[in-house]
Amino acid sequence: MSSEQARMFRDDVLNIVGQIPPGRVTTYGTIAAWAGWPSHSRMVGRTLRYTPGAELLPCHRVVNKEGRTAPGWSGQRLLLEAEGVTFRANGRVDMQRHLWEPENVGS
DNA sequence: TGCTTGACAGAAG
DNA sequence: CCTTCTGCCAAGC
Numbered sequence: 001m002s003s004e005q006a007r008m009f010r011d012d013v014l015n016i017v018g019q020i021p022p023g024r025v026t027t028y029g030t031i032a033a034w035a036g037w038p039s040h041s042r043m044v045g046r047t048l049r050y051t052p053g054a055e056l057l058p059c060h061r062v063v064n065k066e067g068r069t070a071p072g073w074s075g076q077r078l079l080l081e082a083e084g085v086t087f088r089a090n091g092r093v094d095m096q097r098h099l100w101e102p103e104n105v106g107s
Numbered sequence: 108t109g110c111t112t113g114a115c116a117g118a119a120g
Numbered sequence: 121c122c123t124t125c126t127g128c129c130a131a132g133c
Contacts, residue, residue: 006130027115027116028114028115028116029115029116032115037129039127039128039129040115040128040129040130041115041116041128041129042113042114042115042116042128042129042130043115043128043129043130044114044115045113045114045115046113046114046115046129046130046131047114048114049113049114050131059114062114063114064114064115064116065115065116065117066116066117069114070114071113071114072114073114076114090121091121109133110132110133111131111132111133112130112131112132112133113129113130113131115127115128115129116126116127116128117125117126117127118124118125118126119123119124119125119126120122120123120124120125
C-alpha cells in the first residue's frame with residue numbers, strides 16, 4: 001500500500017461524499033467499497049474525521065449500515081431531519097427509504 | 108515493536 | 121434499547 005494509494009482512497013471518499021444528494025444518506029461500507037477497499041469502512045470514518053475540509057462536505061449524510069448517526073455528534077440527526085430524512089422510532093434513519101448509492105464516479 | 112483505540116459491520120446476550 | 125465480542129485496518133503511544 002503506497003502513500004499514493006492512500007491519497008486516492010481519501011480523494012475517492014471525499015468525492016463520493018460530495019455527491020450525496022440532499023435528503024439522502026449512504027454508509028461507510030458503501031463508500032469504502034466504491035473507493036476500492038471494501039474492508040476499510042473504518043478508514044472512511046477516520047478520513048472524514050481527521051481530513052481538513054471534510055466539514056465543507058455533506059458528511060452528515062454518512063451513517064453506519066444500521067442507520068445510526070456518528071457517536072459524539074449530536075447535530076448530525078438535526079441536520080438530516082432538516083433535509084427531510086425521517087428517523088424510525090428506534091432512533092435510526094429509515095435506510096430503505098433514504099439510502100443512496102454512488103453513480104458514474106468515473107465519467 | 109507491540110498494545111490500544113476508533114464517525115464500522117455484524118452477531119449475540 | 122443497551123453492552124460486549126470478533127474481524128477489520130490505520131494511527132497513536
